[in-house]
Amino acid sequence: MPELPEVQTTVNGLNRAIVGLRITDAWSDYNSIHHKGSDNIKDPRYFAQFRRTIIGSKIVSAERRAKNVLINLNHSKTILIHMKMTGHLLYGEYTGPTCGTGRTCVWQPIAPEPLKDPFNRHIHLVITFTNSKRLVLSDARKFAKVTLLPTKGAGQSDHLNHIGPEPLDKTFTPEIFAARLHSRPNGKIKQVLMDQKVVAGIGNIYSDEALWRAGIHPLEIVRNIPDDKMRAIFKAVKETLSKGIDLGGDSMSDYRNIGGEPGKFQLHHRAYRKTGTRCTKKDCGGTIRRIVVGARSAHFCDKHQKLRG
DNA sequence: GACAATGTTACAGT
DNA sequence: CACTGTAACATTGT
Numbered sequence: 001m002p003e004l005p006e007v008q009t010t011v012n013g014l015n016r017a018i019v020g021l022r023i024t025d026a027w028s029d030y031n032s033i034h035h036k037g038s039d040n041i042k043d044p045r046y047f048a049q050f051r052r053t054i055i056g057s058k059i060v061s062a063e064r065r066a067k068n069v070l071i072n073l074n075h076s077k078t079i080l081i082h083m084k085m086t087g088h089l090l091y092g093e094y095t096g097p098t099c100g101t102g103r104t105c106v107w108q109p110i111a112p113e114p115l116k117d118p119f120n121r122h123i124h125l126v127i128t129f130t131n132s133k134r135l136v137l138s139d140a141r142k143f144a145k146v147t148l149l150p151t152k153g154a155g156q157s158d159h160l161n162h163i164g165p166e167p168l169d170k171t172f173t174p175e176i177f178a179a180r181l182h183s184r185p186n187g188k189i190k191q192v193l194m195d196q197k198v199v200a201g202i203g204n205i206y207s208d209e210a211l212w213r214a215g216i217h218p219l220e221i222v223r224n225i226p227d228d229k230m231r232a233i234f235k236a237v238k239e240t241l242s243k244g245i246d247l248g249g250d251s252m253s254d255y256r257n258i259g260g261e262p263g264k265f266q267l268h269h270r271a272y273r274k275t276g277t278r279c280t281k282k283d284c285g286g287t288i289r290r291i292v293v294g295a296r297s298a299h300f301c302d303k304h305q306k307l308r309g
Numbered sequence: 310g311a312c313a314a315t316g317t318t319a320c321a322g323t
Numbered sequence: 324c325a326c327t328g329t330a331a332c333a334t335t336g337t
Binding site for chain 1: 314
Binding site: 032034084085086119122140141142143184186187253254294295 | 326327328329330331332333334335336
C-alpha cells in the first residue's frame with residue numbers, strides 16, 4: 001500500500017532514472033465503464049489524448065504530493081499518478097511483444113530477480129523512452145489514477161487542492177499539526193490521521209506505527225487528547241515516516257521500488273499485522289490486538305496504548 | 310469458496 | 324448543512 005514513504009521512494013528513484021529521457025510512445029489496457037468521460041486514462045478516449053500529448057516530451061523532474069507521484073514534462077504538463085492500494089511504478093528494459101497489439105505487455109527489469117515477483121507482473125500502463133527502456137505501472141487491482149495536468153496550477157486542481165500539509169515539511173509545526181487535527185474534534189485519532197485533508201500521506205500502516213510509538217489508542221477521540229500527547233503524536237508521525245523513507249518503504253504487501261525490489265520497513269513493524277504477538281516496547285509486556293476502525297484494521301498494544309477517554 | 314487486504318470517493322443515513 | 328458510516332472499485336493471496 002503506497003503511503004508517503006513508498007511514494008517518496010518511487011519519486012527518488014524516478015529522479016535518478018528518468019530525468020532527461022524523451023517519451024516515444026505509451027500503451028495501456030485500462031478500460032473501465034466507471035471512468036467514461038473522466039480525465040483518467042481508464043477512459044480509453046482520454047488515454048488516446050494523453051498519449052498524443054506526452055509523446056515527444058522530455059522528463060524534467062518527479063515530485064511527491066501526499067500519495068501522488070507528479071512527473072513534470074518539458075512542455076508545461078505534469079503526469080499525475082495515484083497508485084492507490086496495489087500500484088507501483090517500475091523502470092527497465094523491455095523484451096516482450098509490441099505494445100498496442102492487444103497482447104499484455106511484458107516488462108523486464110534490469111536485474112532478473114524481480115521478474116519472478118508476481119506483484120511486478122500486473123502491467124496496465126507502459127511509457128517508452130528514446131533509450132528504448134520503459135516506465136510501467138504494475139497495478140494488480142487496477143485502482144490507480146493517471147491523468148495529465150498543467151504543471152502550473154497542478155496544486156490547485158481538484159486532484160490536489162483539498163490535501164492538507166506535508167508532515168515532513170520544515171514549515172510543519174506541532175501547532176499546525178494540532179490545529180489540523182482539531183478540525184475534526186469528534187473523530188477517532190487513527191481515522192483523522194489518515195484523512196488526507198487533515199495531514200498528507202499517512203495510511204493504515206504508518207498510522208498504526210505512529211500511534212504505537214506515541215502510546216495512543218487508535219480510538220482515542222481527538223478532543224480528549226491533551227497538548228503533550230498531541231506533541232508526542234506529531235513527533236511519532238515524523239519519525240515513523242522518516243524511518244519508512246530511510247528503509248526504502250514497506251513491502252509487506254505488493255509495494256516495490258522502481259527496480260522491482262522490496263523495501264525494508266515491514267521488518268520493523270511494531271504493531272501493524274502483529275496481532276497476538278508480545279509488544280516489543282521496552283519493559284511493556286503487552287500484547288498487540290487487532291480491531292476494526294472504519295472498516296479498516298487497526299493494531300495496537302493493549303498495555304501501553306490504553307484508551308483514556 | 311469464503312474472506313481479508315486497503316486508498317479514495319460516492320452516496321445513503323443521521 | 325455537517326457529519327458519519329458504508330459500499331464500491333478489482334483482484335490477489337490465504
